[in-house]
Amino acid sequence: MNQFFGNLLLAPTFCFGVTSVVSFSAITGSIPANAESANSSVGIGFAIAQSNLEVSLESDSMAQITSVSQLSDVQPSDWAFQALQSLVERYGIIVGYEDGTFRGDRAMTRYEFAAGLNAALNRINELITSGNRNLVSQEDWETLRKLQTEFATELNALRGRIDTLEVRTQQLEANRFSPTTKLEGEVIFAISDVFGNEVGDRNNTVFQQRARLYFETSFTGKDRLRTRLDFGNFERFDLPTYEGRLAFASNTDGVVELGDLEYRFPIGERLTVFLEANNAGLHDFTNVINPYFRSSGSGAISRFGRRNPIYRIPNANAGLGARLKLSDAVRFDFGYLAGEADNPTSGRGLFNGDYGAIGQLTFNPSDRFALGLTYIHSYASAGEGLDTGTGSTAARLNQLGPQEIERPVVANSYGIQANYRVTDNIAIGGWVGYTAARAIGFGDAQIWNYALTIAFPDLAKEGNLGGIIIGMEPKLTNTSSGLRAIGQFEDPDTSLHIESFYRYQVTDNIAITPGIIWITNPNHNNNNDDFVIGTIRTTFEF
Known part of the structure; x- marks a missing residue:
């Protein structure tokens, strides 16, 4: 050298x-x-x-x-x-x-x-x-x-x-939690109250909270094992209907519970497989086409405003599914969930009890437009009905006369969801959901719901979000003579769900969201006085 x-x-x-x-x-x-x-x-x-x-x-x-x-x-x-x-x-x-x-x-x-x-x-x-x-x-x-x-x-x-x-x-x-696992968390504090002639005196202002911890683990860099722990102390308002229920309301009775438990992994370039072990929903397999409002912590303040209620129909929480990419613009998603998949002695197990199966075609020709066509087939045992946690009491179909004559309910549900980003700061979306249900031995019923959503991302500041939702929560629109004979009649009138909120992003990790939900003719009955739910949601993410 x-x-x-x-x-x-x-x-x-x-x-x-x-x-x-x-x-x-x-x-x-x-x-x-x-x-x-x-x-x-x-x-x-x-x-x-x-x-x-x-x-x-x-x-x-x-x-x-x-x-x-x-x-x-x-x-x-x-x-x-x-x-x-x-x-x-x-x-x-x-x-x-x-x-x-x-x-x-x-x-x-x-x-x-x-x-x-x-x-x-x-x-x-x-x-x-x-x-x-x-x-x-x-x-x-x-x-x-x-x-x-x-x-x-x-x-x-x-x-x-x-x-x-x-x-x-x-x-x-x-300070690294794990070489393979990432820890994330979300904590929500909410001050809420309900106002109305009939319900105002029965309810007081409340301060409630929900906490979630996410453990995101990857073994190959492309797969994901998600484990979520939940804690919440939300008590529902005393209302004559499930309409207006808050998106983030959760009650674990003072204990920490296991929430989501999911493992997803790819097979090739086009197929992703999902294994859902706990607290799953059919929406976990697909895109609900509501990008700005679907999150309970940063999106809509109501449960109804997050997604089409048909995604919530089956009383099931464990199973498997897949997403298949047919082209750059078209995807087909499908999945199956069972209600008692882990119980070998109940006579139910993975295939003999409550279940739900979904198939959805999603069209996404550009980053501004998405369309989903959804089909769901479900079976609910006697007394379970079609409880989505939204809509009228009658639309749940879980109280079909006296308990001794309750029957299982089989349903076919159809949904159309769409979202179009008109500009960088305005997006218009919505959905229509229809369910054809049959109470075995009694007769048929029809249930409808719909919504129009308008989102204003980055309103007044980057990261902020304004939102308006106008729609009809699930309504029982028609029943056969057999159901009417046991006292199950369609809802007499139409109730509207009107929601508005504004999420202010204080920092990257803190957001404050005041919002109101106005329910007209609660329970789809104009004999009931309107009520308004007001809330201020504060979300911490880390």
Whole structure:
């Protein structure tokens, strides 16, 4: 190496995101007599990993080389060929780009030179430590000493940056929850009240909360195991109907419960498989086409406003499904959930009890428009009915006369959901849901619901969201004579659900959402006085 360091007149050729050959006369005070000669002009190659410095250069990946012949843009006729060859073979401090190039004709900074010099010093120290001191000549040492003096400021700055990065890395490793698992959380505090002639006196202002912890684990980088823990103390308002129920209302009776337990993994490029073990819903298999309002913590303040109620129909929570990508714009999702999949002695198990099966075609021709066509088939045992947690009492079909004559309910439900982002700050969407139900032994019934949604993302500030929802929660619209004979009549009138909210994003992790829900003719009966639910939801995410 003395033939290179001892006659150093040109600055090194770096492979550090950028590469270069530059004049070194400012350092040595001399200029080579013949810059084309490898014997009288010397190129020094240094390498240092880009991740060790907070320097933004190029993103090209580097690769260690064992022979200069691996560099496609370095030829034996090049003036620095012998210098590079010696550095590769003797010191191993040359790297190239992934495409097999060296790119030795680019400019560099003094900091980049210092980075390369630091790498060379480290390598020589390694040789000395390992007992190979003879490989380093006295001339090399003299040249390096001069360079260290000239670049003392840059070397100190470089080492300071490396020390800082090492400290940060140690802190990250010390505070990392797990190498495979990410911990996330959401906490909601809500102050709520209900106002109305009939219900106002029966209800008081409440302060309630819900907390969720998510453990997101990946074993391959493409799969996901989700485990969620829930705690909530929400008590429902005393109302004559399920209409207006808050989206984030959850009551775990003072204990922490296991919520979602799901594992999803891809098979090839087009198929994703889902295994749902607890607290699942048919919506977990597909896209509900309501991007701005579907989250209970940051979307609509009502349960109805989050998605078409038909997704909530089956009294089932464990099973499996898949998403199949038919093209870039079309996807087919399907799934099956059972109500007592884990119980081998009840006579039910995975296939003999309550269940729900879904199939949905989703069309997404652009990032502004999405359309979903949904079919759901469900079976509910006697007394369970079609409880979606929304809509009128009659639409639930779970009180079919006296308990001793209750019958299972089989249903076929159909939904159309759409959303169109008109501009970056306005999106219009909505859905229509229809259920054809049959109470076995009694007769048939029809249930309808619909909604129009208008979203105003980034309203007044990036991250904010304004929302308006107008619709009809599930309504029993028609019953056969057999159902009427046991007192199950259709809802007499129409109730409207009118909702408005504004989410203000205080920080990336804190949002405050005041909102109101107005229910006209509650329980689809104009004999009932309207009521209004007001809430202020504060959401913390971490």
